[in-house]
Amino acid sequence: MRIGVLTGGGDCPGLNAVIRAVTKSLIRQCEAEVVGIEDGFVGLTEGRTRSLEWRTVSGILATGGTILGTSNRVNPLASPAATEAVLAHARALGLGGVVAIGGDGTMSIARGLHDRGLPMVGVPKTIDNDIEGTDRCFGFDTAVAIVTEALERVQTTGQSHGRVMIVETMGRYAGWIALEAGLAGAADVILLPEIDYDIDAVVAVCREREQRQRYTVVCIAEGAKPRGGTLTISHRVPSSPDPVRLGGVGHVLREQLQPHLRSEVRTTVLGHVQRGGSPTAFDRVLATQYGNQAAALVREGRFGEMVTLRGGEYSSTLLTQVAGRNRCVPPGHPLLQCARQIGVSLGEAA
Numbered sequence: 001m002r003i004g005v006l007t008g009g010g011d012c013p014g015l016n017a018v019i020r021a022v023t024k025s026l027i028r029q030c031e032a033e034v035v036g037i038e039d040g041f042v043g044l045t046e047g048r049t050r051s052l053e054w055r056t057v058s059g060i061l062a063t064g065g066t067i068l069g070t071s072n073r074v075n076p077l078a079s080p081a082a083t084e085a086v087l088a089h090a091r092a093l094g095l096g097g098v099v100a101i102g103g104d105g106t107m108s109i110a111r112g113l114h115d116r117g118l119p120m121v122g123v124p125k126t127i128d129n130d131i132e133g134t135d136r137c138f139g140f141d142t143a144v145a146i147v148t149e150a151l152e153r154v155q156t157t158g159q160s161h162g163r164v165m166i167v168e169t170m171g172r173y174a175g176w177i178a179l180e181a182g183l184a185g186a187a188d189v190i191l192l193p194e195i196d197y198d199i200d201a202v203v204a205v206c207r208e209r210e211q212r213q214r215y216t217v218v219c220i221a222e223g224a225k226p227r228g229g230t231l232t233i234s235h236r237v238p239s240s241p242d243p244v245r246l247g248g249v250g251h252v253l254r255e256q257l258q259p260h261l262r263s264e265v266r267t268t269v270l271g272h273v274q275r276g277g278s279p280t281a282f283d284r285v286l287a288t289q290y291g292n293q294a295a296a297l298v299r300e301g302r303f304g305e306m307v308t309l310r311g312g313e314y315s316s317t318l319l320t321q322v323a324g325r326n327r328c329v330p331p332g333h334p335l336l337q338c339a340r341q342i343g344v345s346l347g348e349a350a
Contacts, residue, residue, distance in 0.1 A: 001026075001030055001032040001033065001034045001096050002034075002035060002094050002095055002096055003026055003030075003032050003096060003097050003099065003296075003298055004035045004036075004049070004090070004093065004095045004097070004098040004099070005019060005034060005035070005036055005037065005068070005098070005099045005101070006035050006037035006040055006041065006043065006098060006099075006100055006101065007019070007066040007068050007069075007101045007102065007125075008038060008040040008071075008072065008100060008101070008102030008103075008105070009040070009070065009072050009102045009106050009125070009126075009283050010070070010072065010126075010275060011064075011065050011066055011070055011104070011275055011276070012126065012127055012138070012139035012275050013064050013127075013138075013139050013142040013275065013276070013277060013278065013279035013280070013283055014125070014138035014139050014142070014279040014283040014284065014286070015070075015101060015125065015139075015154040015287070016057075016061065016063045016065070016066060016067055017060075017061050017062075017279060017283070017284050017287035017288050017291065018101050018123055018125070018138070018287045018288075018291040018294075019052070019057055019060065019066065019068065019101070020057040020061055020291065021287065021288040021289075021290070021291025021292050022034075022123070022291035022292070022294050023052045023053075023057045024057060025291060025292045025293045025294075025296070026033040027054055028207045028296060029295055029299050030298065030299050032298070033051075033325040034051070034228055035051060035095065036049060036051070036052040036056075036067075036068045037049050037050065037053075037068065037098070038068055038069050039068070039069040039070060039071045040049065040068075040069070040070045040071045040072070040102070040106075041071070041074050041075070041193070042073060042074045043069075043242060044076070044086050044089055044090065045074055045076060045085050045219040046089070046324070047089040047102075049093060050068075056309070060286070061284055062278050062284065063278070064277045064278050064279070065276075067277055073103065075109065076112075076113060076203070077108075077109055077112040077113075079176070079217065082335070083112075083113070083116060083205065084269050087113070087116060087117060090118050095118070097118075097119035097120065097121065097298055097303055098110075098113075098118060098120050098122075099121045099122075099123060099295075099298065100121070100123070101122075101125050102125050103124070103128070103131060103137075104130065104131055104218070104323075104325070104326060105325050106122070106125075106323075107122050107131065107306060107319060107322045108304075108323040108324055110122050110236040110306075110319055110323075111304075111322070111323040114303060114304045119303035119304070120304065120319065121294050121298055121303055121304075121307070122294075122295045122305070122319055123290050123294050123301075123324065124137045124290070124306060124308070124322075125137060125138060125139055126140070126202075127142070127170060127171065127177065127274060127275050127294050128138040128140070128170060128171050128174055128176065128177065129176040129177070129327070130154045130171075130172075130174035130326045130327045131306075131322060131326075131327060132322050132326065132327045133306065133308050133310075133317040133322045133327075134219045134306075134307075134308035134310060134323035134327075135308075135309050135310050135311070136286060136307050136309050137195030138254070138283045138286045138290060139289040140176065140282045141279075141280045141282040142189070142277070142278075142279045142283050143169075143170065143177050143181075143274045144177055144180045144181045144184065145280055146179045146269060146273060146274050146277075147169050147177055147178075147185065147219070149185075149200070150167055150185070150268065150270055151167055151181060151182070151184075151185025151187055151217060151219060151271070152185055152186075154217060154266075155185075155186065155217050157205065158215035158217055159213075159215050159267075161215075162210075162215055163215055163216065163265065163266055164206050164215070164216045164218065164257060164261060164263050164264070164265075164266070165189075165215065165217050165266055165268070166218045166220060166250045166265075166266065166268065167218070167220070167250070167270065168220050168221075168222055168267065168270065169181065169221050169222065169271070169274065170217060170221070170274050170275070171192070171221035171222055171223055172222060172223040172273075173193050173326045173328060174193060174194070174221075174223075174326055174327060174328045174329060175190075175191075175192025175193050175194055175195075175221040175223070175224070175283055175328075176329060177220035177221065177228040177274070178190055178192055178219050178220060179192060179329060179335055179339070180190065180335065181219060181341060182307040183338070183344070184338075185219065186217065187217045187218060187219035187344065188209060188218065188344065188345065189206075189216065189217075189218040189219070189220075189346075189347060190203060190220075190339060190344055190345070190346055190347075191218065191220040191221065191224040191253070191346070192221050192223075192224055192329060192346065193221055193223035193224055193225070193328070194329045195346050195347060195348060196224075196225055196227040196228075196347075197224060197226055197227065197346075197347025197348075198227055199227075199256050199257070200349070201218065201227055201347055201348060201349055201350060202218070202253070203257060203261070206263065207260070207261065210261065210262060210263055214263075215263070218253070219251075220227060220249060222247055222248075222249055222269070222312070223249075224249055224347075225249070226256070227349075231246055231249075231328050232246060232247065232248045232252050233246060233270070240330065247269065247271070248269070251267050251269075253267070254267045255331060261346035265277050272332055284285060286309070289309075289314055290307050290314075293307040293314050293316070297316060302316065304318060304319050304320075305317065305318055306318075306319055
């Protein structure tokens with residue numbers, strides 16, 4: 001048995017932990033030959049691979065990024081010719097299947113390639129935690145920890161200078177990072193893509209805190225938008241499977257708030273710092289479990305599935321149930337209720 005492994009989309013803490021676990025499990029459970037595909041689907045399109053052996057993946061558990069490289073520049077489903085190039089290279093490599101580690105875009109491509117004859121197993125990766133079918137994606141816990149620390153740090157500056165401090169997090173269509181980190185980092189206002197914010201409500205919170213505590217900390221997801229407004233798009237990458245790049249909503253909010261406040265308003269955009277560096281212990285364990293579970297699916301011949309964690313149990317779901325879907329914060333989520341009950345504003349109109 002010869003199995004390929006690739007990492008697609010953006011980098012994320014815990015990728016190497018998955019590569020390590022899936023490789024060692026495939027070797028131990030299936031006596032498989034494991035092939036690392038370089039730079040995601042780009043490598044599969046161009047036939048660029050390397051051998052993954054027990055020694056190759058030892059010592060990488062805590063290392064950030066991915067030893068295989070990654071890219072979101074190529075969509076193998078963009079044209080019949082692109083798809084055939086991938087399938088031809090997979091046949092030439094003698095692959096009996098591919099374990100694809102990635103986010104919603106990677107899972108959509110994996111589903112498409114599986115439907116066209118290349119057996120695929122998916123492993124959910126995204127710091128946004130927005131992949132349908134699983135309660136937790138590795139990389140998310142690390143991102144929340146980083147944002148939480150940033151909120152704590154800007155709070156001391158806000159206190160010292162009497163400022164409104166805005167921290168912009170990642171989270172295009174789902175606000176899990178901003179919500180969990182906002183609560184963990186004692187943000188006064190948390191703004192999410194799922195709830196369009198009312199600028200008057202945010203102004204009211206800042207004014208009240210000017211009188212009472214001199215400072216305000218706002219945690220805003222990059223996909224948040226005002227009522228009646230639109231997403232803040234940084235730029236577009238036409239060649240990417242997901243061409244829209246968001247960013248800058250924190251600066252938009254600053255411009256909206258400053259005319260109404262005495263306090264100076266400052267914005268910090270965390271950007272890629274959220275997805276870099278070594279994974280937390282939780283993400284290392286989760287990624288290891290996911291890699292082992294992916295190898296088990298391969299051993300059992302259960303291709304066309306993605307590993308999951310639901311209700312504390314490791315399982316799997318069909319790629320058809322995952323592709324093209326986002327897991328957003330539902331309106332009645334307990335963390336939203338908790339935020340409201342402890343006085344954190346979600347930017348909702350009074």
